[in-house]
Amino acid sequence: MSVYTTKQRTVLLDFLQNNPDEVFSADRIAESLRSEDISLSAIYRNLAALESEGKVQRVTKGGSRKVYYRFKAADECKEHIHLSCSKCGKTYHMPLPATNTLIDDVKKNTDFEIDRTETVLYGVCKACKK
Ligand SMILES: [Zn+2]
Ligand SMILES: [Zn+2]
Incomplete structure (x- = not known):
């Protein structure tokens, strides 16, 4: 190189x-x-x-x-799901408890296991909703 x-x-x-x-x-x-x-x-x-x-x-x-x-910032980012705002493009880090609740819920209801390291959810953030 x-x-x-x-x-x-x-x-x-x-x-x-x-x-x-x-x-x-x-x-x-x-x-x-x-x-x-x-x-x-x-x-x-x-x-x-x-x-x-x-x-x-x-x-x-x-x-x-x-x-x-x-x-990919810290190692902790491997643990939680990320939220991406379709308007401003910012990434938000879903708190771990919320991530776990979501993953458990989906698993319970659909028997589908979400891959937390790869999952990004799209939507509109608080700042852009104003
Ligand atoms: Zn993160
Ligand atoms: Zn936004």
Whole structure:
């Protein structure tokens, strides 16, 4: 790996780290990092690498094939379900007790076991409802 690609990776990771509660499309990342001179293909390449390392999560929105990326923050994020606002794109972390109640309820009623690490629910957040 050249020094240059390492720098691109650092810039990309910094950007995602600084916006941990938002999801971004690759296009949007490219636009935000325009001053850093990173090509879209370099962004895709680095995102794929970060995803395979478990640092970034790929997210798709219902009904759309567009792919978004989200920084996987702390380990605790493996335990709870995430809520994504369709209006502002912010990610909210469902408290663990609420996550457990939801998962137990669905299991009891449908015998279906939700994968908590992969589940993102879409809706409208409190701030956007105002
Ligand atoms: Zn979380
Ligand atoms: Zn919102």
